[in-house]
Amino acid sequence: MEFNNLLIEKDADIAIVTINRPKALNALNAETLSELGTAFDALAQDDCVKVIILTGAGDKAFVAGADISFMQNMNAIEGRNFALLGQQVFSKIENLPKPVIAAINGFALGGGCELAMACDIRIASEKGKFGQPEVNLGVIPGFAGTQRLPRLVGKGIAKELLYTGDMFGADVAFRIGLVNKVVPVAELLDSARELAKKIASKGALAIRLCKEAVNEGLEMEVEKAYAHEANLFGLCFATEDQKEGMSAFLEKRAPQFKGK
Ligand code: DAK
Numbered sequence: 001m002e003f004n005n006l007l008i009e010k011d012a013d014i015a016i017v018t019i020n021r022p023k024a025l026n027a028l029n030a031e032t033l034s035e036l037g038t039a040f041d042a043l044a045q046d047d048c049v050k051v052i053i054l055t056g057a058g059d060k061a062f063v064a065g066a067d068i069s070f071m072q073n074m075n076a077i078e079g080r081n082f083a084l085l086g087q088q089v090f091s092k093i094e095n096l097p098k099p100v101i102a103a104i105n106g107f108a109l110g111g112g113c114e115l116a117m118a119c120d121i122r123i124a125s126e127k128g129k130f131g132q133p134e135v136n137l138g139v140i141p142g143f144a145g146t147q148r149l150p151r152l153v154g155k156g157i158a159k160e161l162l163y164t165g166d167m168f169g170a171d172v173a174f175r176i177g178l179v180n181k182v183v184p185v186a187e188l189l190d191s192a193r194e195l196a197k198k199i200a201s202k203g204a205l206a207i208r209l210c211k212e213a214v215n216e217g218l219e220m221e222v223e224k225a226y227a228h229e230a231n232l233f234g235l236c237f238a239t240e241d242q243k244e245g246m247s248a249f250l251e252k253r254a255p256q257f258k259g260k
Contacts, residue, residue, distance in 0.1 A: 017040075025063070114141060114143040
């Protein structure tokens with residue numbers, strides 16, 4: 001796959017997607033969003049890839065937001081189309097049948113923070129800087145930030161961050177539950193790789209069904225969500241991985257999962 005704004009690297013069963021517009025702090029224009037959609041479609045289909053890491057090129061930014069110069073002169077219809085494109089791509093990542101880890105190496109502002117929130121797990125370097133500064137530009141978040149932020153950090157804190165547009169560091173992001181952990185700058189990618197390898201060593205189907213149970217269950221009434229979980233649990237018994245996992249435990253050996 002060749003892209004103008006992305007780099008894709010594969011390391012065994014882990015793929016690293018790097019947004020590569022460092023001169024614009026990796027800001028998201030329509031082409032970059034479309035390429036992300038294409039790349040994640042292909043990675044979803046690639047049986048060799050079990051976990052994906054998403055990061056930004058350079059040492060300053062994950063993604064500094066939607067591209068302001070691209071948005072500046074949009075009319076209402078173009079604005080709506082741009083927001084819909086971003087929402088579709090971010091939903092694709094959120095619902096991808098594989099885990100996606102955001103490795104946040106600097107600014108994750110506006111659309112960048114929203115992109116990180118669409119990932120399953122967020123690891124930040126100590127230089128991570130977060131915020132939803134859209135109100136400073138006279139707009140609201142357009143890539144579902146008003147929805148994902150309160151679901152991650154709670155309604156009160158989300159409203160304060162959305163209303164003030166304040167930028168905050170990785171320490172605050174960790175305290176409010178926006179990121180899973182904070183690591184030194186030099187350790188960011190190794191830390192993301194280590195976590196990705198651990199997840200990749202488990203049964204890929206079980207991970208996929210966990211993701212489905214969490215994502216879909218959280219949008220359901222709780223009794224229905226329990227029933228949904230029970231159905232997905234039942235589905236595990238149609239897999240070779242369940243047979244292998246339980247046999248391996250009883251035979252006191254490490255399981256050899258095939259993702260089947
Ligand atoms: N878009 C385009 N270019 C950007 C950018 C961005 N978001 N952020 C930075 N850049 C560019 C700068 O213009 C500069 O370009 P040159 O002047 O060198 O050509 C280069 O990256 C380096 O930036 P700075 O010189 O400003 O670097 P500093 O270290 O001084 O400052 C900063 C870094 C991240 C604090 C600053 O660049 C900054 O405040 N950037 C803007 C951050 C921001 O406001 N992000 C949120 C964008 S709004 C919607 C759809 C989507 C959205 C909303 C609605 N609908 C369609 C409804 C989402 C909106 C957003 O994400």
